Amino acid sequence: MAPKSVGDDLLNKANKKFESALGGGSWFGFGSSSGKFEEAGDIFQQAANQYKIDKNFKSAGDCFSKEAECRERSGENNDAANAWWNAAKAYKQGFPDLAIQALQQTVTYLTKAGRFRQAADREKEIGQIHLQEGHDISKACQSFERAAEWYAQEDAHATANGCYKDAADLHAELDEFQAAIANYERVANYSLTSALTKYSVKEYWLRAGLCAIAMRDTVTARRNMARYGTQDVTFSSTREAKFVNSLLDAVESGDVEAYTACVVEFDSVVKLDNWKTAILLKIKRTIDEEEPLT
Incomplete structure (x- = not known):
């Protein structure tokens, strides 16, 4: 034992x-x-x-x-x-x-x-538990976005952007591409305001561009890429922008070989992470299906 x-x-x-406390005060009503x-x-x-x-x-x-x-x-x-x-x-x-x-x-x-700054910390913890332990991506998304809003209210913008980015990644995993794009663009727009964070904008726009292609909406994807180029005139010449535009060409022409070659070339220079690999596979399947694109 x-x-x-x-x-x-x-x-x-x-x-x-x-x-004893539930029972109330003293015998004589005091206390x-x-x-x-x-x-x-x-x-x-x-x-x-x-x-x-x-x-x-x-x-x-x-x-x-x-x-x-x-x-x-x-x-x-x-x-x-x-x-x-x-x-x-x-x-x-x-x-x-x-x-x-x-x-x-x-x-x-x-x-x-x-105490919204501390509330955001705890809400972020909830999101992490949902993601790591409960495997509930949708609830994790909600918690990260709620935390991000509170961080932003308290001027903790760097932390807020981290949460918005995490939420965007998860929205994309759920095929909620519009929500993902909105969050990536939100983070990119804020990042443009500082020389210290401006370098990261091309990554957010790359992810947003991949989401637009995954939606099978190449018109919107091209329109968005053009808009990003007006927000930062250096973007169009980046490897990320050229990669998205090459993917769009391959998708619109239904050329799986060109698409694959484009992905391999990009990966040889900038190693693809798990998120990009997953969404690129989703896009490739849409080409294999040979359905008409909008």
């Missing part, structure tokens, strides 16, 4: 204090349950930390969640938000669904308090 944890003793003590909830919260926190030492992360998360309830009942909303975050960190050790629930509680408290 496994030895009893110190955390178990602390949890029992915290539960008794919590039940407040708020102080008892605060004391119970302190003990739940101690129990949670002991469970973390024991590597019993589920119990640790549960105790932090109870602490959060105590903090709320005693009017300590900032401490409640922190307790939910601690719960999430414990639950992330093998319990992703519970971690997401705890983070959502944290976000609720943070947004009510106007």
